[in-house]
Amino acid sequence: MSDNNIPRTVPIQSATFTKEINAEIRRAAATGIYDIRGGGAKRKVPHFDDLLFLGASVSRYPLEGYREKCDTSVLLGTRFAKNPIKLDIPITIAGMSFGALSGPAKEALGRGASMAGTSTTTGDGGMTQEERGHSTQLVYQYLPSRYGMNPNDLRKADAIEIVVGQGAKPGGGGMLLGQKISDRVAEMRTLPKGIDQRSSCRHPDWTGPDDLEIKILELREITNGRIPIYVKIAGARPYFDTTLAIKAGADVVVLDGMQGGTAATQDVFIEHVGQPTLACIRPAVQALQDLGMHRKVQLVISGGIRTGADVAKAMALGADAVSIGTAAMIAIGDNDPKWESEYQKLGSTTGAYDDWHEGMDPAGITTQDPELMKRVDPVDAGRRLRNYLKVMTLEAQTIARACGHNHLHNLEPEDLCALTMEAAAMARVPLAGTDWYPGKAGF
Amino acid sequence: MQTYDLEANGLRGLNETLHAQSETTNQTVWEVVNPKGSHAIAVGLDAPIEVTVKGSTGYYCAGMNQQATIRVEGSAGPGVAENMMSGTVIIDGDASQYAGATGHGGLLVIKGNASSRCGISMKGIDIVVHGNIGHMSAFMAQAGNLVVCGDAGDALGDSLYEACLFVRGSVKSLGADCIEKELRPEHIEILKDLLDRAGADAKPEEFKRYGSARQLYNFDVDNAAAY
Numbered sequence: 001m002s003d004n005n006i007p008r009t010v011p012i013q014s015a016t017f018t019k020e021i022n023a024e025i026r027r028a029a030a031t032g033i034y035d036i037r038g039g040g041a042k043r044k045v046p047h048f049d050d051l052l053f054l055g056a057s058v059s060r061y062p063l064e065g066y067r068e069k070c071d072t073s074v075l076l077g078t079r080f081a082k083n084p085i086k087l088d089i090p091i092t093i094a095g096m097s098f099g100a101l102s103g104p105a106k107e108a109l110g111r112g113a114s115m116a117g118t119s120t121t122t123g124d125g126g127m128t129q130e131e132r133g134h135s136t137q138l139v140y141q142y143l144p145s146r147y148g149m150n151p152n153d154l155r156k157a158d159a160i161e162i163v164v165g166q167g168a169k170p171g172g173g174g175m176l177l178g179q180k181i182s183d184r185v186a187e188m189r190t191l192p193k194g195i196d197q198r199s200s201c202r203h204p205d206w207t208g209p210d211d212l213e214i215k216i217l218e219l220r221e222i223t224n225g226r227i228p229i230y231v232k233i234a235g236a237r238p239y240f241d242t243t244l245a246i247k248a249g250a251d252v253v254v255l256d257g258m259q260g261g262t263a264a265t266q267d268v269f270i271e272h273v274g275q276p277t278l279a280c281i282r283p284a285v286q287a288l289q290d291l292g293m294h295r296k297v298q299l300v301i302s303g304g305i306r307t308g309a310d311v312a313k314a315m316a317l318g319a320d321a322v323s324i325g326t327a328a329m330i331a332i333g334d335n336d337p338k339w340e341s342e343y344q345k346l347g348s349t350t351g352a353y354d355d356w357h358e359g360m361d362p363a364g365i366t367t368q369d370p371e372l373m374k375r376v377d378p379v380d381a382g383r384r385l386r387n388y389l390k391v392m393t394l395e396a397q398t399i400a401r402a403c404g405h406n407h408l409h410n411l412e413p414e415d416l417c418a419l420t421m422e423a424a425a426m427a428r429v430p431l432a433g434t435d436w437y438p439g440k441a442g443f
Numbered sequence: 444m445q446t447y448d449l450e451a452n453g454l455r456g457l458n459e460t461l462h463a464q465s466e467t468t469n470q471t472v473w474e475v476v477n478p479k480g481s482h483a484i485a486v487g488l489d490a491p492i493e494v495t496v497k498g499s500t501g502y503y504c505a506g507m508n509q510q511a512t513i514r515v516e517g518s519a520g521p522g523v524a525e526n527m528m529s530g531t532v533i534i535d536g537d538a539s540q541y542a543g544a545t546g547h548g549g550l551l552v553i554k555g556n557a558s559s560r561c562g563i564s565m566k567g568i569d570i571v572v573h574g575n576i577g578h579m580s581a582f583m584a585q586a587g588n589l590v591v592c593g594d595a596g597d598a599l600g601d602s603l604y605e606a607c608l609f610v611r612g613s614v615k616s617l618g619a620d621c622i623e624k625e626l627r628p629e630h631i632e633i634l635k636d637l638l639d640r641a642g643a644d645a646k647p648e649e650f651k652r653y654g655s656a657r658q659l660y661n662f663d664v665d666n667a668a669a670y
Contacts, residue, residue: 033664154487190567205503223487
């Protein structure tokens with residue numbers, strides 16, 4: 001047998017050293033800096049797709065789809081605030097900063113949210129006229145950096161959200177690279193133009209839950225107890241963090257899982273710190289229940305909410321509302337295939353583009369480039385966001401009616417089953433076809 | 444002069460009353476008695492009034508102040524005058540951690556000593572401390588002036604941006620990217636004005652100036668150890 005005829009093994013790519021890992025090793029070796037990007041965790045983790053609704057049959061009867069009412073309204077901040085936020089739909093727009101996003105993008109978010117009857121949220125860098133002017137209900141984020149923090153804006157807000165953590169980076173701060181520090185962004189943040197702007201990972205004037213209680217007191221005093229105070233936490237230790245936020249006096253707890261996006265932080269942070277959204281909900285609800293505060297302190301869940309099914313599942317697990325960031329950006333045009341050739345010029349492709357920090361976004365959303373941001377028509381983009389929010393609401397209502405509920409809040413864990421052991425354990429709902437989930441007492 | 448008994452009438456009543464004062468109010472002079480270390484005294488004011496607190500305060504006294512002149516006849520707890528925008532806050536005694544944190548404007552005068560993280564993330568406020576300041580003061584300070592008539596603790600001005608730091612006494616150590624800089628005539632003028640307004644008995648020429656070396660403004664792998 002000649003050498004040419006000897007059978008050979010085929011080349012095998014390592015499952016450990018994948019093409020993506022090898023590329024990152026080469027990039028790190030060439031640059032000496034960790035990879036910074038936007039977005040949330042891209043790895044596959046147990047998620048709402050691993051849950052199914054059971055629907056109604058003989059044991060429960062459904063509501064008629066187009067005739068019987070299924071309410072979607074929600075009140076946020078009923079615990080202490082004189083003026084809780086009343087939303088028509090339980091889907092809010094998450095905090096995204098002016099700076100990370102362009103002015104037209106912020107305006108579009110405000111327009112879309114307002115038309116749909118929900119709230120939007122500021123971000124690091126303060127409140128802009130675009131979003132206040134176009135948001136009927138605006139939540140003002142109170143962040144560690146305090147960039148643009150201004151008591152006049154605080155008093156204009158409909159709620160305050162104290163940001164303790166973010167799902168993409170529990171325990172970490174952000175990084176807005178110099179390309180995006182335009183004159184206006186620099187002025188709002190009191191920073192030199194063009195520098196790499198770091199956002200602090202913890203608040204400058206308090207540490208720990210006892211201090212947080214006093215900080216909440218101060219903010220209530222400044223606003224005369226008029227508006228709700230939210231506390232946003234990352235999906236780190238949801239039971240204890242929710243417990244402490246409640247004890248500190250939060251009106252609302254916003255809990256952001258690891259699929260929740262960020263404008264810019266280290267990839268290693270996004271992919272390796274924090275828990276999946278699905279794993280966070282039940283411990284947080286348990287904390288609320290243990291303190292007798294479920295439905296008194298509202299729970300808002302964020303991180304990877306995409307469809308009305310996700311909304312319904314989060315609410316069935318005990319959330320009062322959800323919040324969307326990445327999905328809202330997609331709705332107003334982010335990662336749109338019509339810009340594919342330009343994404344490719346940036347070394348990316350539609351759906352994968354996450355170099356939001358570099359300020360070159362062809363869609364004009366995560367940029368401060370005056371020419372690029374002209375591509376966002378805030379009126380049209382706002383309308384698309386409104387449509388998307390309405391579709392999600394209709395989807396959630398469809399499911400709730402099919403489960404026999406006349407309000408989304410009446411969805412319950414008993415409406416669900418899980419497709420995988422992991423999802424069953426995290427959501428504490430039975431594995432499909434069984435009445436068992438891992439960790440359930442007695443099994 | 445209006446007198447408010449905090450113990451008898453409560454915190455919310457005090458702040459709501461002070462918030463209700465307009466630019467043209469006739470009730471321009473206020474005295475708060477029995478503060479007894481309460482938190483959030485006289486926060487969020489936005490009128491040209493004078494408030495004197497007759498005793499020591501807890502956290503966040505004079506937080507987010509605008510226009511008002513607030514004097515504490517005692518010592519102040521953590522975060523005094525945090526995020527102040529304008530006006531003047533005077534502490535006759537000592538101040539705890541984070542004094543003047545993230546302040547955007549106005550003048551904070553501390554006649555005693557200030558603890559750690561004085562002027563953290565300051566964004567335009569002027570702070571004059573008659574005594575000493577603790578460690579990590581002016582951390583990530585962005586703008587404004589911090590004047591220390593005594594000594595400064597460890598890691599002064601760590602990760603500093605464009606704030607100016609003036610220290611008359613010793614500095615235990617400088618933080619990352621903070622260096623001593625030349626004290627030029629324009630700085631003497633700034634110091635003279637601030638010392639006068641703060642009633643501090645010190646000569647501008649006795650101070651050293653510290654500022655950012657600006658080496659950490661844009662990431663450089665050769666500076667990785669400093670991050």
